[in-house]
Amino acid sequence: MSADANPVMTPDKDWWRGAVIYQIYPRSYQDSNGDGIGDLKGITARLSHIADLGADAIWISPFFTSPMKDFGYDVSNYVDVDPMFGSLTDFDGLIAEAHRLGIRVMIDLVMSHSSDQHPWFVESRSSRVNPKADWYVWSDPKPDGSPPNNWLSIFGGSAWQWDPTRMQYYLHNFLTSQPDMNLHNPEVQDALLAATRFWLDRGVDGFRLDTINFYFHDKELRDNPALAPERRNASTAPAVNPYNFQEHIYDKNRPENIAFLKRFRALLDEYPAIAAVGEVGDSQRGLEIVGEYTSGNDKMQMCYAFEFLAPEPLTPEIVRNTQNAFAAAAPEGWACWAFSNHDVVRHVSRWGANVLDREAYAKMLSALLLTQRGSVCIYQGEELGLTEADIAFEDLQDPYGIQFWPEFKGRDGCRTPMVWDDHAMQAGFSTAQKTWLPIPVEHVLRSVNTQVGKPESVLEHYRRFLAFRRQYPAFAKGDITFHDAGEDQLVYTRAFGNEKLLCIFNMGADQASLAMPAGNWVELEGHGFVSNVNDNKVELPAWGAYFARHA
Structure with missing residues (x-):
C-alpha cells in the first residue's frame, strides 16, 4: 500500500509546517480484544475522535516487537508489530482508515538503542569476532575492572554494563536491557535505514525520532565534565538523578550525527511528502541542537527540545525567552512544541497545582500552545483536561519510577488509559477486569461522552479552537x-x-x-x-x- 493510494491524502511536502499532531500511546488508547492493553485495532476504531478534534496527523509511540522492559522503547524487531498490539495487517488497516479520514500517520523510531533481545545484540555479545561484534558500543574495563569512563544512565547508575561472555562493558544510556548501537559503523546505519524504508513502503507519512541526539558517542570514550550546580536542570532527568551532575558532551550531542541525519533525510526525500520530528533531550544545549538539526533543509524538518516540558510553571517570560532563543539558534529551523507527552507529568497538574479553575487554565494553555510559531503535539487526554494520575507503588509499571520512588514516581501517572464513556466498563477503554494501569475515578468523570456537545467543556474548546486556527494561515x-x-x-x-x-x-x-x-x-x-x-x-x-x- 503506497502513501498516496488514497485520493484524500494528496501529497504536500509542506504539510508538517504548522501541523497539529496528536500523540497516541498505544497501550492506553483503546483495547479491542479485552486483554486490558490498547492495540492497533483499537486505535483504528477511535480515529474518528481525532478527525473530529481536527488534528492533521497522529504520532504512534512504539508498537514494534519488544520484551516491553521499557514498554516498546526497547525494540527486538524493527519491522514487525508486537503481538500485544496486533499484526502488520492491522497496521495496514490503521493506515488506510487514517488516510480515508484525512489524517497522516507518523510512527516512533528508536534508533539509538535496541532491546538486548534483538538478534543483532544477541549475536554481537556472543564473541568479539562475529559479524556484528562492532554493532554495539563495547569497551574493555579499566585496569582495576571498573567501567571505561564516568558516563551515567538516564535511568540511574553507570551507563556501562558488564558482559561476562565478551569480558567487556557495553554502553546503555537507558536501561541495562537497552544497549546502545554503534552508529559509527556504516552497517548499523544501513540496517536502520532499511527498517525506515520498510515503514515508508508500508505507507507512513513520517516519523518521530526518539532521543535523536543520542545516536553517536565519543570514539575516545572521554569522561564527561562535571556540571556546576547552578547549571543543573531537571528537565532531562528528575532532580534526584545524578545524571544531572554532568555536562553530556561526550556521550551524546556528537557532531558525527549531522552526516547521518542527512542520510536519513535523503531517504525521506525519495518519497512524495514525508516529514520527521526529532526529540532532543538536553537541558543545556537543547535549542542550539534543534537549530543544528533543522537547518539547511537537508536534515530534520522539525525537532523539539524540553523547554515547554519542564517542571517550572509556564510564564510569559518563559514563552518569550524560549521562542526568542529558538529564533536566534535556528533562524531557518522549525520547532515542534508540546506541553505534555508520555514522559512528563501532565501539564495541567505540572503547572497548575495551585490553580483553582483548572478548566479555564487548560483552555488558556491550549490556545497558547496552538498559536505558537511551530508545529504542535497534543498528547492523548490533554483535550479532556486530564490531570496526572496518582498511581500506588504496587500498581507501578515504569522501571524509572520504581527505581527512584518515592521522590520521583515515574511516568505511569501520564500513561493511564484513555477514558471514553463514564457509563461503560473501564470507561470504554477495555472489557478486561483489570487494565495494565488503573483508571482514576477523576478521569472517568472527564470521559469523552461527558464532554461532547457541551460548549463549555475542555474537549469542545479544543475542537472549536482547532477549527478557528485553521481559518488563519498565520x-x-x-x-x-x-x-x-x-x-x-x-x-x-x-x-x-x-x-x-x-x-x-x-x-x-x-x-x-x-x-x-x-x-x-x-x-x-x-x-x-x-x-x-x-x-x-x-x-x-x-x-x-x-x-x-x-x-
Missing part, C-alpha cells in the same frame, strides 16, 4: 513578534503574507486590563474566549485570551 506558518505586557500577560502578533493576527493572554489568576498595540485591530470570533474592549484596552478575566486581525 497561526500555522507565520512569524512571531512579542510586545510589552504585564508580568502575567503575554502579547504577540503572528504574521504571514498580508495577514497579521494579534494574540493576548492573561496567564494570571486575576482579571487584567491591557493596552492594545498600535494598529487597526478587528476582533476575531469563534474561539470561545470572552473579553471586553474599551478605550483601546482589553479587559480579560483570569486565564483569558483575546484575538484580533489587523485590518
